[in-house]
Amino acid sequence: MASILCRISKTLVNHRLPPFTKGLIRPMVTLSWPFQSQPRDLSLPNPSWSKEMLQHYELYNSQCVGEDGKEGSGPWRRLPSYNRLLKFATGGVLLSKIIQSEARLFTRNIKIPGAGFEYVMFIKKSQEKCVCIFQAGHLLEGPPGHVHGGATAAMIDSVNGTHATYVCGPVMTANLNINYRNPIPLGSTVVLESMLDQREGRKAFFSCIVTSIDGSKVHVESKALFLSISMSRILGG
Amino acid sequence: MASILCRISKTLVNHRLPPFTKGLIRPMVTLSWPFQSQPRDLSLPNPSWSKEMLQHYELYNSQCVGEDGKEGSGPWRRLPSYNRLLKFATGGVLLSKIIQSEARLFTRNIKIPGAGFEYVMFIKKSQEKCVCIFQAGHLLEGPPGHVHGGATAAMIDSVNGTHATYVCGPVMTANLNINYRNPIPLGSTVVLESMLDQREGRKAFFSCIVTSIDGSKVHVESKALFLSISMSRILGG
Numbered sequence: 280m281a282s283i284l285c286r287i288s289k290t291l292v293n294h295r296l297p298p299f300t301k302g303l304i305r306p307m308v309t310l311s312w313p314f315q316s317q318p319r320d321l322s323l324p325n326p327s328w329s330k331e332m333l334q335h336y337e338l339y340n341s342q343c344v345g346e347d348g349k350e351g352s353g354p355w356r357r358l359p360s361y362n363r364l365l366k367f368a369t370g371g372v373l374l375s376k377i378i379q380s381e382a383r384l385f386t387r388n389i390k391i392p393g394a395g396f397e398y399v400m401f402i403k404k405s406q407e408k409c410v411c412i413f414q415a416g417h418l419l420e421g422p423p424g425h426v427h428g429g430a431t432a433a434m435i436d437s438v439n440g441t442h443a444t445y446v447c448g449p450v451m452t453a454n455l456n457i458n459y460r461n462p463i464p465l466g467s468t469v470v471l472e473s474m475l476d477q478r479e480g481r482k483a484f485f486s487c488i489v490t491s492i493d494g495s496k497v498h499v500e501s502k503a504l505f506l507s508i509s510m511s512r513i514l515g516g
Numbered sequence: 517m518a519s520i521l522c523r524i525s526k527t528l529v530n531h532r533l534p535p536f537t538k539g540l541i542r543p544m545v546t547l548s549w550p551f552q553s554q555p556r557d558l559s560l561p562n563p564s565w566s567k568e569m570l571q572h573y574e575l576y577n578s579q580c581v582g583e584d585g586k587e588g589s590g591p592w593r594r595l596p597s598y599n600r601l602l603k604f605a606t607g608g609v610l611l612s613k614i615i616q617s618e619a620r621l622f623t624r625n626i627k628i629p630g631a632g633f634e635y636v637m638f639i640k641k642s643q644e645k646c647v648c649i650f651q652a653g654h655l656l657e658g659p660p661g662h663v664h665g666g667a668t669a670a671m672i673d674s675v676n677g678t679h680a681t682y683v684c685g686p687v688m689t690a691n692l693n694i695n696y697r698n699p700i701p702l703g704s705t706v707v708l709e710s711m712l713d714q715r716e717g718r719k720a721f722f723s724c725i726v727t728s729i730d731g732s733k734v735h736v737e738s739k740a741l742f743l744s745i746s747m748s749r750i751l752g753g
Contacts, residue, residue: 363657363660364657364658364659364660365660378660378661379654379657379660379661379702381631381654382654382655382657382660382661382702383654383655383657384657384658384664385655385656385657385658385663385664385666385667386664386666388626388632388655388656388657389625389626394618395625417616417618417619417620418619418620418622418625419622419625420600420601420616420619420620420621420622420625421601421621421622421673422601422688423600423601423602423615423616423619424615424616424619426622427621427622427623427670427673428669428670428673428677428689428692429622429623429666429667429669429670429671429672429673429674430622430666430670432665432666432669432670432673432692432694433664433665433666433667433669433670434666435666436658436664436665436666436669437666440665451659451696451699452665452696453695453696454693454694454695454696455665455669455692455693455694455696456691456692456693456694457669457691457692457693458690458691459688459689459690459691459692462688465616465619
């Protein structure tokens with residue numbers, strides 16, 4: 280049992296977690312509950328991913344490896360993604376089974392691969408930029424054959440929000456200002472680029488551009504404001 | 517067979533459809549395809565609706581009946597909602613089976629009652645106002661126990677967009693500017709009020725306020741710009 284816990288612990292510690300969870304992470308071997316498991320990372324490739332999605336994933340994933348050939352020493356870092364934000368916190372998998380156990384992250388609530396949001400995010404270690412490769416499934420329709428403006432907004436909020444969390448710690452969206460330029464066809468793969476524009480005390484300003492995979496078409500441009508908050512506020516305190 | 521088609525035709529014609537579909541509606545008896553059916557209206561009450569949701573539904577629904585006691589002659593009108601926007605068009609149910617048949621409207625893509633977006637919209641016949649009663653299911657989580665900012669954005673885009681369609685005909689969202697004031701607890705029922713602020717040629721400006729069911733707490737305030745477009749653009753032309 281100890282060796283299993285040690286292995287789980289190592290995996291958990293090696294897992295890349297947002298900065299606000301630092302200090303909250305305890306090695307699993309010190310926990311008395313033996314059934315804690317590693318949550319499933321939903322940002323890894325699955326058979327529904329298009330050729331473009333896979334190619335772009337590989338492009339960034341290869342840059343997570345440094346010149347020394349070591350995973351994690353490159354300029355980019357792949358960000359894990361679970362079906363609840365709660366799972367990033369200490370004991371989050373267990374908490375998730377106790378607190379509103381049926382709740383699921385909005386952008387990960389559809390189990391059928393490829394039907395909803397398929398996405399993976401990478402952050403530059405220097406933290407000024409975060410990219411997301413997003414394949415839009417057939418359950419995200421708005422105008423016939425195209426992605427719903429709300430689904431695009433959800434992805435922008437997720438990418439900017441994840442970026443903001445890595446830069447500032449716990450945050451809440453205060454403003455989202457989205458300009459829709461060209462509709463996104465259902466089934467297509469697009470790239471979201473989140474940029475940190477400015478920080479002012481508790482405020483952090485971000486922008487985002489959504490383009491076709493080859494960068495030739497701009498679909499959406501947006502600005503967002505995030506406010507740093509306490510962890511207890513995020514947990515509903 | 518003719519009597520069945522007549523009955524279906526009568527139901528279809530009595531159904532309230534957006535203004536842009538006027539003239540596109542042909543009585544069903546003139547169609548040669550006998551298997552056309554009325555799409556299921558997803559804005560009608562189901563067992564997952566909370567007491568607050570039902571009470572508010574009744575409040576507006578009762579105002580759809582006029583002083584003469586006739587359904588449809590009151591100051592408000594309940595808007596139907598299907599699992600694809602395509603189903604509002606002529607022969608849309610049939611088209612929906614042919615064109616990207618698996619596609620589903622983003623806000624109606626979860627079949628389990630109460631798990632995703634439960635909502636119903638009412639428009640004032642004078643058209644300056646549209647309200648939506650929205651119950652947020654457990655699959656819409658963002659911060660633990662609260663609704664994802666993207667899910668709220670999706671509802672705002674839907675309510676403002678539906679309102680804009682009734683006022684202007686076919687439209688596309690050009691801008692959505694959302695200020696998040698207080699997070700919405702998962703499972704709660706809130707009210708979205710869409711207001712027509714201004715029209716300028718092809719442009720129509722709307723605002724939206726999202727409050728708790730008793731109006732005591734403001735969750736979100738937003739502004740939106742919609743552009744009138746041709747029906748062929750909506751269909752991807």
